[in-house]
Amino acid sequence: MADVQFGPPRERVSVGLKNGKDFLFECSKCGKPLYQIKVVNPDADVEWRTRVKCCYCGDHSFIREFRGLYAHSGYGIPDPNDPQEAIPVTEILEFKTETDSQGKPVLTVIVGAKK
Protein backbone atom coordinates (compact mmCIF):
# COMPACT_ATOMS: atom_id res chain seq x y z
CA MET A 1 0.00 0.00 0.00
CA ALA A 2 1.17 3.49 -0.72
CA ASP A 3 1.86 5.57 2.33
CA VAL A 4 -0.44 8.45 3.14
CA GLN A 5 0.09 10.67 6.13
CA PHE A 6 -2.32 12.48 8.39
CA GLY A 7 -1.18 15.93 8.77
CA PRO A 8 0.09 17.73 10.47
CA PRO A 9 1.50 16.21 12.71
CA ARG A 10 3.03 13.50 10.63
CA GLU A 11 1.56 10.08 11.15
CA ARG A 12 1.66 7.33 8.61
CA VAL A 13 -1.58 5.61 7.73
CA SER A 14 -2.47 3.36 4.85
CA VAL A 15 -4.71 4.40 2.00
CA GLY A 16 -8.28 3.14 1.75
CA LEU A 17 -9.80 5.89 3.82
CA LYS A 18 -13.47 6.68 3.64
CA ASN A 19 -14.54 8.99 0.88
CA GLY A 20 -13.74 12.61 1.25
CA LYS A 21 -12.77 15.50 -0.93
CA ASP A 22 -9.56 15.03 -2.85
CA PHE A 23 -7.39 17.73 -4.13
CA LEU A 24 -4.08 18.12 -5.76
CA PHE A 25 -1.86 21.13 -5.24
CA GLU A 26 0.01 22.19 -8.35
CA CYS A 27 2.57 24.93 -8.70
CA SER A 28 0.96 28.21 -9.79
CA LYS A 29 4.00 29.00 -11.93
CA CYS A 30 5.34 25.81 -13.51
CA GLY A 31 2.18 23.71 -13.08
CA LYS A 32 3.89 20.63 -11.69
CA PRO A 33 1.83 18.49 -9.29
CA LEU A 34 3.31 18.67 -5.80
CA TYR A 35 1.07 17.44 -2.98
CA GLN A 36 -2.30 15.79 -2.52
CA ILE A 37 -4.95 15.81 0.15
CA LYS A 38 -7.98 13.72 0.96
CA VAL A 39 -10.40 15.16 3.48
CA VAL A 40 -11.52 12.25 5.64
CA ASN A 41 -13.60 14.05 8.24
CA PRO A 42 -15.06 17.27 6.84
CA ASP A 43 -17.14 17.80 9.99
CA ALA A 44 -14.14 18.22 12.25
CA ASP A 45 -13.85 21.75 13.53
CA VAL A 46 -10.49 22.60 12.01
CA GLU A 47 -9.86 25.03 9.20
CA TRP A 48 -6.83 25.17 6.99
CA ARG A 49 -5.27 27.65 4.61
CA THR A 50 -2.58 25.74 2.85
CA ARG A 51 -0.13 26.23 0.03
CA VAL A 52 2.82 24.23 -1.16
CA LYS A 53 6.28 25.47 -2.00
CA CYS A 54 7.40 24.14 -5.36
CA CYS A 55 10.53 21.99 -5.24
CA TYR A 56 11.16 22.60 -8.94
CA CYS A 57 10.97 26.38 -9.42
CA GLY A 58 10.69 27.77 -5.86
CA ASP A 59 7.28 29.41 -6.38
CA HIS A 60 4.11 28.28 -4.57
CA SER A 61 0.80 26.64 -5.35
CA PHE A 62 -2.34 28.71 -4.97
CA ILE A 63 -3.67 28.82 -1.41
CA ARG A 64 -6.57 26.48 -0.75
CA GLU A 65 -8.96 26.77 2.16
CA PHE A 66 -10.75 23.74 3.53
CA ARG A 67 -11.91 22.25 6.79
CA GLY A 68 -11.72 18.93 8.54
CA LEU A 69 -9.21 16.20 9.13
CA TYR A 70 -7.25 15.05 6.15
CA ALA A 71 -4.77 12.53 4.90
CA HIS A 72 -2.00 13.75 2.68
CA SER A 73 1.04 12.67 0.75
CA GLY A 74 3.46 13.90 -1.83
CA TYR A 75 2.42 13.50 -5.42
CA GLY A 76 2.66 9.96 -6.79
CA ILE A 77 1.98 8.23 -10.06
CA PRO A 78 0.41 4.78 -10.38
CA ASP A 79 2.87 1.91 -10.53
CA PRO A 80 2.28 0.16 -13.89
CA ASN A 81 3.27 -3.15 -12.31
CA ASP A 82 0.93 -2.90 -9.34
CA PRO A 83 -2.21 -0.72 -9.39
CA GLN A 84 -2.34 -0.77 -5.58
CA GLU A 85 1.00 1.00 -5.38
CA ALA A 86 2.09 4.52 -6.20
CA ILE A 87 5.53 5.62 -7.26
CA PRO A 88 6.34 8.74 -5.26
CA VAL A 89 7.37 11.77 -7.28
CA THR A 90 7.51 14.23 -4.38
CA GLU A 91 7.72 13.75 -0.63
CA ILE A 92 6.65 15.89 2.31
CA LEU A 93 9.63 17.41 4.08
CA GLU A 94 8.42 20.14 6.41
CA PHE A 95 5.58 22.47 7.44
CA LYS A 96 5.94 26.17 8.10
CA THR A 97 3.43 28.71 9.29
CA GLU A 98 4.00 31.79 7.17
CA THR A 99 2.15 34.96 6.26
CA ASP A 100 0.75 35.47 2.79
CA SER A 101 0.82 38.70 0.78
CA GLN A 102 -2.40 39.83 2.50
CA GLY A 103 -0.92 39.32 5.95
CA LYS A 104 -2.98 36.22 6.70
CA PRO A 105 -1.40 33.12 8.19
CA VAL A 106 -0.92 30.23 5.81
CA LEU A 107 0.46 26.75 6.33
CA THR A 108 3.22 26.18 3.80
CA VAL A 109 4.10 22.61 2.97
CA ILE A 110 7.65 22.04 1.81
CA VAL A 111 8.03 19.12 -0.55
CA GLY A 112 11.07 17.66 -2.21
CA ALA A 113 11.48 15.79 -5.47
CA LYS A 114 12.16 12.08 -5.06
CA LYS A 115 15.26 10.57 -6.70
Ligand SMILES: [Zn+2]
Ligand atom coordinates in the same frame (compact mmCIF):
# COMPACT_ATOMS: atom_id res chain seq x y z
ZN1 LIG B 1 7.00 25.38 -9.82
